[in-house]
Amino acid sequence: MNAPVNRRGWLRAGLASAGALALGACDKITNSKQGVAFLQSAEGLTRRAQRLLVDRKALAREFTHADISSDFRPNGSIDPNDPDYVALKTKGFADYRLVIDGLVERPLSLSLADLRAQPSRTQITRHDCVEGWSSIAKWTGARLGPLLDKAGLKPSARYIVFHCGDTLEQTLDGTGQYYESIDLVDAYHPQTILAYAMNDQVLPVAHGAPLRLRVERQLGYKQAKYIMRIEAVADYAHLGRGNGGFWEDRGYEWYAGI
Missing domain, CATH: 3.90.420.10 (Oxidoreductase, molybdopterin-binding domain)
Known part of the structure; x- marks a missing residue:
C-alpha cells in the first residue's frame, strides 16, 4: 500500500522542481504560441507520468x-x-x-x-x-x-x-x-x-x-x-x-x- 504513495511523492517532487525552473521564464512562455504548446505538452507529460506511476484504480484517502x-x-x-x-x-x-x-x-x-x-x-x-x-x-x-x-x-x-x-x-x-x-x-x-x-x-x-x-x-x-x-x-x-x-x-x- 505504501509504494504508490512513495512514487507519488517522488513524482510531485520532480514536477515541483521542474515547475520552479520554469517560473522565471513564465511570461515569455505564455506570451507565445510555442510557449503555450510547450505548457500543454508538459501537462500531458504530467498526466502520463502519474498514470504510469500510480495505479489507475488507487483510491484517494x-x-x-x-x-x-x-x-x-x-x-x-x-x-x-x-x-x-x-x-x-x-x-x-x-x-x-x-x-x-x-x-x-x-x-x-x-x-x-x-x-x-x-x-x-x-x-x-x-x-x-x-x-x-x-x-x-x-x-x-x-x-x-x-x-x-x-x-x-x-x-x-x-x-x-x-x-x-x-x-x-x-x-x-x-x-x-x-x-x-x-x-x-x-x-x-x-x-x-x-x-x-x-x-x-x-x-x-x-x-x-x-x-x-x-x-x-x-x-x-x-x-x-x-x-x-x-x-x-x-x-x-x-x-x-x-x-x-x-x-x-x-x-x-x-x-x-x-
Whole structure:
C-alpha cells in the first residue's frame, strides 16, 4: 500500500522542481504560441507520468466521521440565477432530468429517483481547492462508470463532458456557462460519483444541488456542480474555448490530478 504513495511523492517532487525552473521564464512562455504548446505538452507529460506511476484504480484517502469539516465553504457559483436552474429549484428539482448523450448507444434521461436507484457509493474525502484550502465531507452518489455502461459508450468516445446549470461569466460567445471534462480513466475510477447527498443530507444548493461530480483524485475546480447533462465526446476542442473546461479556458490546467 505504501509504494504508490512513495512514487507519488517522488513524482510531485520532480514536477515541483521542474515547475520552479520554469517560473522565471513564465511570461515569455505564455506570451507565445510555442510557449503555450510547450505548457500543454508538459501537462500531458504530467498526466502520463502519474498514470504510469500510480495505479489507475488507487483510491484517494478516505477519512472518518470525526474528520468531517465543521465548515465546508462553498465557492464558485453558490446560487445560480440562470432561468432554467431557478425553475428547477423552485419546484424542489421535481422536474429535474439528467441527460446522458453524445457518443453513446442508448441516450438516457434520468430523474433524481432514477439516479438514487443506480449503483452508488458513499465516501468521506478531502476537497483540495486550487486556492489553497481543503475541507472534508461525506458524499453519496451514483457511480459514474455503471451509468456510462448503461448508456453504452461508442468506441470513439474518449472524454466525458459535464454541462452545468450555472453561468459564471456573461460572454457574447456563450463561453461563460460552466462545463468540465475528464477522461475515461477518471470516469471509471471507483470513487468517481455523481453526488446527490452531502454529510447524510440532501445536497445543498451552495454545494451543487441537485447533482455534482466528485472525482476525488482531482483538484476542486474539476468537481463540477449543478450538472444538467453528461456528454460523451471524442475530443473537446469544439466546446467553450476548446480547452476542456470553464477554468481551463481561462488558463488552468486540464489535468488536475493529485
